[in-house]
Amino acid sequence: MQEKAIKTEQYLTNDKIKKHLEKVEYIIMAAPAPEHFKETPIHFTIFLNTAEQLPKDVQEAVLEKFLEENSISKPAELMSQLMPVGFALSKEQETPMPMLLVKPEDQKSIPYAVMHVMDFLADSTAFDEAKKKSLTGWSYSYE
Template sequence: MEAKAIVTDTYLDPIEISSHLKNVDYIIMAADAPSHFKDTPIHFTIFLNTSEKFPKDVQEAILDKFLDEQGIDKPAELMSQLMPVGFGKSSQDTPMPLLLVRPQDQQSIPYEVMFVMDFLADSDNFFEAKNENLTGWSYTYTP
């Protein structure tokens, strides 16, 4: 069976985003990295449900915690900053987080500002992204 592309042409509106993120701690997303990154075949994005800007040492501690918990090795090309994040509706159980980089997307897609850590790395715990070139995301909720 061939995997189909995730279609997201409708998005949560600001009220839906607020309600959706109510008990979310963070979201982790994994996708295949561009093929020329052999040592770091997975593109990870961690969306922290906060608009707080963290100092460098706190950012490093947060990243180290994720790397340890998720079995992620060799992080490279790290970008961590506050970014606009939209949420696409699809056939998946949870909305797909979308990093809105282009100004036209920021103007046309509703979003929430979140602290985002985006990097390339390797992990055997993300088989679908590493070996099958699939994209997936997982929500973690506060108890």
């Protein structure tokens, strides 16, 4: 079964991003990993609502907390650093979808906030939609 791609209608402006993130602690996103990663079938991205570079020991503690709380195992291919994050709106979604802006042209054309991002592949029984149905989803956690 072919799943429908999320169609971006527009992006939040810088002012709307700032207001949108006022009470957000973090956002967790799960998506299917590329097929050849059989042991780690889910691509996780954790967006921490801070523009501060976190010390290595804090990064490790935060990652451990997320792994434990979300029944996530076998983390691999970890990237943990400050990144530009845009927010896309679509008719199908209730909350804006966070998007890592890796390409310089996207960073020039899409408004964004700098956030500490942890991006990795892993497995979890708590995210079957990503693993078994190839769906992408995200969840906001508020203060």
